[in-house]
Amino acid sequence: MRTEMQRVLILGGGYAGMLAAARLAQKGLPLDITLVDSSDHFVERIRLHQVAAGQPIPRRLMTNLLPKTVTFRQGRVVGLNPVERRVSLETATGPDILAFDWLIYALGSGIDVTSVPGVQEYAYRLGGYEAAQQLHTALQAQAERGGRVLVVGGGLTGIESATEIAESFSTLSVELLTAGTLGYDLAPAGQTHLRHTLDRLRISLREAARVTRLTSNEAHLADGSTVPFDICLWTSGFSVSPLAAEAGLPVNGRGQLLTDSFLRVVGHDHIFAVGDAAETFGGREEALRMACATAMPMGAYAADALAALVMGRTPKPFRFSYVIRCISLGRRDGLVQTVDSNDRPTSRIISGRAGALVKEMICRYTVMGVQGERALRLPLYTWPQPKVERTEWLASTPGEVAS
Ligand SMILES: Cc1cc2nc3c(=O)[nH]c(=O)nc-3n(C[C@H](O)[C@H](O)[C@H](O)COP(=O)(O)OP(=O)(O)OC[C@H]3O[C@@H](n4cnc5c(N)ncnc54)[C@H](O)[C@@H]3O)c2cc1C
Known part of the structure; x- marks a missing residue:
């Protein structure tokens, strides 16, 4: 394990980036962590329709959600040089450049x-x-x-x-x-x-x-x-930002970064891509859909994998399993559809007020996931994943594991 301070830059303070920052900060490693976002408030995207309807949704400053050991920089990311490991920003006080040893790319979608x-x-x-x-x-x-x-x-x-x-x-x-x-x-x-x-x-x-x-x-x-x-x-x-493609990083037809089984950008072992900005399979045949439900597990995983690599350990590949799909239908109704691990609907639903309650609890859990990691300094956030035998993941990922 390297003992000198390594610089971790997290681009994007949405669901994936915030959880990655909170989780990584509590690992007690010699990491200098900076998170960049164009907004100084955390945007609860999954509640924006409620804002449109006029409901008072709490606005939280990034600096109140992030652990004190994470530096927050407000600015718009306008360029990325993966070879020189630099990111260009536009900030209220002018342009700036941030250097990194590790990058977590979490710029989401629009x-x-x-x-x-x-x-x-x-x-x-x-x-x-x-x-x-x-x-x-x-x-x-x-x-x-x-x-x-x-x-x-x-x-x-x-x-x-x-x-x-x-x-x-x-x-x-x-x-x-x-x-x-x-x-x-x-x-x-x-x-x-x-x-x-x-x-x-x-x-x-x-x-x-x-x-x-x-x-x-x-x-x-x-x-x-x-x-x-x-x-x-x-x-x-x-749609996702063209920034990754402009940086010469490998992307799919939608501009999402291509990742390996450890959520590292293909061919760039020091860059992780998470959330909507990444094309990720999680051990399945189809790419995960863009969702908060997949972005948060990816953010948590990237923190764990990066920490493992810094400690000279081999991370397990990222795995994800679908369980439910939740839709709010106003404040008094909701629909929870159970799905199999491949996101295909099964017969059970929870609807009406019970469905609305489940959906509301899940929305709260997103913010509580970040707050919990910060307050208790434990990797509390968990997600459903299929069981993978150690021999299976070692055999399936030759040459990908950094030592
Ligand atoms: C109304 C609505 C309801 C939704 N409901 C659900 C739901 O019920 N369940 C579900 O699973 N998903 C839902 N989604 C989808 C979900 O919100 C996204 O999939 C999720 O936000 C992706 O998380 P992320 O961290 O990848 O990106 P985001 O949450 O989009 O965060 C990206 C962050 O990057 C910042 N950023 C972007 N570009 C730049 C830049 N150039 N410079 C600096 N900062 C930048 C943004 O400010 C933002 O904070 C909903 C989406 C909407 C719009």
């Missing part, structure tokens, strides 16, 4: 605004706290005279946003539009509950509707029809 013309100009997105607040202001003003809210995207964010808005603004008519079939990845009982909930909240649903263009008050569909709106919320498609 909403894709380029694939469909007009989204950038005419649609609201839940891109951050301020964006969610702007949407809330617009919804409030519109609610006074009534009007149409169009939510585009039938994924988790679209469903959660449409139900939350419909529950909070009874004078607005809400329409949910999806290119596919709503809830296609739920078991029949889950699909039925979802559709009943939309009916109860008087949300109209249009399926197999692909938007090709937005204008100021209309969505143009592939079949030639148009859907009018006063407010459009675009939730379809996450």
